[in-house]
Amino acid sequence: MSLKISIVGAAGFVGTNLALAALEAGHEVCLVDVADRLGRLRSSGLLDRAPHQFVDLSKPDAGLEASADVIVHLAALPQVDFSMYEPARVLTNNTAVTANVLDSARAMNAPVLFTSSIEVYGGNEGALFTENSPLLPLSPYAASKISCEEYLTSLRHGFGIETTTVRLTNLYGPWQAPDRIVPRVIAQALSGMKSEAVTGRLRDFLAVEDATRALLGLVDRGVWGETFNLSAGLPAGLEEVADAIADLTGARAATRINSPIRDGRGPSLIASPAHLKERLGWRPSTPLPDGLRTTVSWYSEHESWWRRFEAQFGADRDGPHFLLDHAYSF
Template sequence: MILVTGGAGFIGANFVLDWLKGLDEPVLNVDKLTYAGNLGTLRPLEHDGRHIFRQADICDRAALDELLAQHKPRAILHFAAESHVDRSIHGPADFVQTNVVGTFTLLESARAFWSALPEAEKKAFRFLHVSTDEVFGSLCATDPQFTETTPYAPNSPYSATKAGSDHLVRAYFHTYGLPVLTTNCSNNYGPYQFPEKLIPLMIAHALAGKPLPVYGDGQNVRDWLYVADHCAAIREVLGRGVPGETYNIGGWNEKKNLDVVHTLCDLLDAARPKTSGSYRDQITYVKDRPGHDRRYAIDARKLERELGWKPAETFETGLAKTVRWYLDNQAWVDEVASGEYRKWVETNYAQRA
């Protein structure tokens, strides 16, 4: 059995669904079910005995100790995190609590559990920590891509707390010998993403006839990684990664935010045309977020060289699949768009108009 934290969130749920699609090994799924945790995403596993869900907070040491003692997982995959930069600007305390204190608490529980294992199980155990490229800070247009040895320079409360969690994970390997693996990924997109993030937000607003809010001049650059590719990379790192090592996971798809929005509008124009005009007509520019990093770019050659992984999707194929999924799963989108989500969009974008 493996234990997955944050397995009702976007990337975690995709990983759980993907894992159980191809493997029989059970998953213990631990999620606090905050606003971005959605059990509806896991509905296909409702009657699947291989999926065990437990609602718990990773800051709750007693709950973690009990779950580890009861289920004895061979690995922990740590997806749980507060993960939206804009939310971290408005309310950084939650990010410190979940990303730093929560990761520390999980590490302490994992260390106690691992230390008591028989030698063979102890040697085979893994703690895989899922992190972000945002810990490396911002790049200029001509800077080389982030590598695993790029110095950390986080610029938002979100990225600073993720950097703190990365450092804790590293320290637990070097100080205690806990067999950890860390992955730093670029911007994920795909099915089941909460509609506060760029791509699902733009799809939802476009279809509703609302403005498509683009920060600043729209020239900020991100590397885009299709979530199924990310899940495949994590499986490779879990299976064959070297304890103590970090691995960058990227899609080799550097795109300006405005170009992403334009491509989305063109795909929607083809798949669900408006009665007149283009979805591009709905694009509006809003005040930039404070400290908005200009460019992220991942060099994922280590992962390809050492473990043989590279993304299966191009940005074009992945985005086409994503748009089709959202068009075909409007019920899921409606279910997710709770009162808290609508309040969040109003809080974040209304003041930038």
């Protein structure tokens, strides 16, 4: 069944991939974002394929113009690192945007699929997190997501709005900005630059196409009133990922660096996807080595998009200058 889907945060990494997948699946899509800051919508051809609304939803009384059958709310200032430099801005922006999205949802009586993050769990020494695990925000970004989750819960109980929360793991794939580890190391390798990888960190990497398949599955089936981890459930060390990229590109191995004492992250952050598998029949289909190989190929073929961010992926991580949200913020 074809649905009218408003994707809030459509100009982001996940939003761009989700919009492309939704159109391919036969849905109608409205692209909503503050602007096409990094040129994803233009470069992907989405601006020519779907209507869009550029609006700053963090402003008072801002809202969605087009009616929708479903709203997928992806919009956020998303970087843990950025939130350590701009904590109040991240919290204020993310909660204000969510409040305005939900006001629009109430007005048009549309359900909302909200994407949170497994960062809400903080981290541990290796045990899998489930949806019922205690929440431990180690960064302002994680705290903002918890605040948004609680606001969704209050409106679901207080006003009957249909919502579902999906906690995303570490996604990677086409159109991801090169201030995240996978595209950053790829861009550095393809540019002949040295790379660094933090040791002692286990993370859960999931190909974005697997994630968009799950998100569209929840929308298609109308699964509301629940919370899901969207994850692979498989640990991978950051240095392991960097080494795999070095092997694929013929670059030198990444330099190992120790974990900072406080950077908003825990040592291991792996979430179980069992609830989503049980409820939707979904499971990841892209092994990490295959996904990294495909991603390296995509960045090799799309240099014209990411090359302009060389000032960021060429900068060290001692300050905010490697962050695209810092360089391209309004």
